[in-house]
Amino acid sequence: MTKRSEVGSQMELSLEELIKIWKARFEKNMNRHEGLEWADVQAKLEANPEKLWSLHEMERTGGEPDVVGHDAKTGEYLFYDCSAESPKGRRSVCYDREALESRKEHKPENSAVEMAAAMGIELLTEEQYRELQKLGTFDTKTSSWVVTPARIRKLGGALFCDRRYDTVFVYHNGADSYYAARGFRGSLRV
Structure with a gap:
């Protein structure tokens, strides 16, 4: 599926199957969204x-999105990728276009920032990542790029998070690095 305007006609799964x-x-995961009703979420989706x-x-892309909150001011529901590990279809990517272009050889196919934009979602921030980890145990074998402050990115770095030893860690790496076990998690407001 390539265009957002073709929603109903070219989804790999039918809308009914996705719902x-x-x-x-x-x-199955009511702890992620206590007090919310599926009928309200579905109406908003439709x-x-x-x-x-x-x-x-x-x-x-393997994110297993789920509702993790509701914004009472806007009425929007907040979805995060809730797959146990960083989504399989979004791994082996560097941080952004600038990082991708800076690589002289062995370039990854894409970057996290560009993939997220093409999907119409946002990378999780460090704060959002920590909130997600309060709802379950995620990224015990993988890691996920998170939104990186401009001052760090300007110096060539980027941030990623994971969970080890029952603790959430935030690390840095060159933004042009990529690994088979590092992807990114996204958020979407509906």
Whole structure:
């Protein structure tokens, strides 16, 4: 699927199948969204087809998106990638376009920032990543790029997080680095 405007016609899974998957995940993981009702989430999803495309992309790339909150001011539901490990379809990427272009050889196919933008989602911030880790245990074997402050990025670095020893760690690496076990997690407001 390449265009957001083609939501209903070219999704790998039908809308009905996706809704079933998301509803089952929602009901199985009520600790992530206590006090929220699936019917309200589904109504919001059905009213926002462009967001359905992005959510489908999160699912297609292995993110297992789920509702992790509700913004009472805007009425939006917040989805994060809740796969146990960094989404498989988004690994082996450097941080951003600048990092990708700076590599002279052995370039990865893409960057986290560009993939997220193409999917219509945002990379998790460090704060969001820590909030996610309060809802379960994630990235015990992998790591995930997170939004990097401009001052760090300007110096060539980028941040990533993981969970080891029952503790969330934030690390740095050259933004042009990439590893088979490092991807990125995203968020989407619907």
